[in-house]
């Protein structure tokens with residue numbers, strides 16, 4: 001750890017997890033500096049402020065933040081109510097950011113572009129850990145550098161949406177028609193209603209955001225005849241999109257999938273499964289969306305007016321390029337988290353408790369937390385981030401007992417099925433034998449998530465599984481382990 005303890009700890013991003021980190025730091029007697037790109041806190045949530053979240057307030061408020069707020073006379077919202085993203089900002093994040101101890105360190109319109117160590121680049125080892133971090137930011141007054149003792153990077157992923165191309169690259173022609181594509185969750189029923197009314201709209205994606213967009217468009221189609229809703233998914237099996245329904249421990253999350261299933265069954269959706277977008281062509285003012293060839297046939301979705309891309313997001317890795325970060329090669333998550341959250345294997349929505357140890361990087365004193373720690377993996381919940389930052393701040397304060405006492409109980413999706421994922425949209429994870437792996441996945445409702453025979457050395461896929469294994473019983477297992485990281489080789493000369 002660098003010896004510049006008089007320097008502030010920098011928190012990057014003032015979303016729910018960044019502000020929670022700030023609250024924990026304040027509680028531990030630190031004076032953090034919080035660098036936020038937006039003009040206000042919760043800038044990413046603000047892009048979908050109309051969306052009602054699926055987790056109630058009880059999961060959305062950090063404990064340290066609540067303690068600071070309550071001391072200042074704040075009344076907590078009812079625990080069982082589902083807030084909108086806008087209410088998270090207005091009723092929680094803004095009051096938190098206004099507390100004197102947090103406001104003192106909050107710098108809005110400070111976009112972090114790079115992080116490094118003072119006076120050295122990534123290659124240099126000697127003395128590295130004793131040097132402060134240098135954070136370069138873009139501000140309305142130009143570029144500046146801020147020096148910090150440690151860095152908690154909570155910049156999320158939402159501002160870096162994945163492109164439409166199924167191969168991870170922008171589809172051919174995607175950039176040229178960017179004005180016809182809304183990434184994320186536009187306000188379909190509100191401020192952007194005119195954009196979609198009476199149009200043939202294609203929604204791309206198979207997650208909760210896609211589901212929310214489809215539901216909003218279906219509502220619009222009922223109110224505004226002529227509006228057509230088209231849905232393209234890469235996979236063939238919609239089980240994961242439809243979700244766990246009544247089995248979801250967050251009923252609002254389960255309901256999203258249930259409503260999509262009902263819409264599909266009622267014929268209100270034109271669904272294109274197994275559709276892997278390759279190119280977008282304009283044709284008489286409308287768009288033809290071209291898929292990758294399947295069985296020698298090139299599928300095309302014709303005459304689209306607008307596209308809503310809900311294809312997930314990815315972290316900004318450029319920011320930490322001068323730091324020694326260890327990321328999972330395919331998820332771009334913090335490496336140690338990957339086996340716990342890989343969507344190829346997990347669909348439960350829960351994650352094993354983890355804290356400062358799993359979140360540490362070779363660059364001592366740098367932590368990526370919150371949605372960013374998950375990289376491209378979905379299913380991050382705020383409650384996970386709150387426990388992450390509690391543990392990290394305890395470690396930074398030298399309270400290792402508290403730092404190591406990580407506890408996390410998350411509501412599960414009810415989709416924790418028993419076989420590895422075969423296609424993009426198959427839910428699965430547990431208790432696999434090679435023979436089972438060739439059969440279609442089954443959801444937990446059919447097969448039960450846990451309690452099967454646990455292959456040795458396999459990580460828990462859901463909380464019950466973790467609990468069972470902790471008690472020495474067999475859990476469900478989660479398919480094959482990733483290859484272990486190569487052991488670190490010590491230097492042969494100075």
Ligand SMILES: Cc1cc2nc3c(=O)[nH]c(=O)nc-3n(C[C@H](O)[C@H](O)[C@H](O)COP(=O)(O)OP(=O)(O)OC[C@H]3O[C@@H](n4cnc5c(N)ncnc54)[C@H](O)[C@@H]3O)c2cc1C
Pocket residue numbers: 012013014015016017018035036037038041042043044045048051052053054055059060110111112113154155156157158159185209319369370371372380381382383385
């Ligand atoms: C549509 C949707 C619905 C969701 N619903 C739920 C739910 O019901 N329950 C739940 O628990 N989770 C939910 N999540 C998941 C997750 O909890 C949220 O995404 C949450 O906002 C993540 O918090 P965060 O602080 O890690 O990141 P963010 O909220 O994304 O915050 C990141 C902050 O960093 C700032 N920033 C970004 N780049 C920079 C930079 N270079 N320099 C400085 N600042 C920067 C951003 O402006 C932003 O303020 C949902 C996510 C989405 C997208």
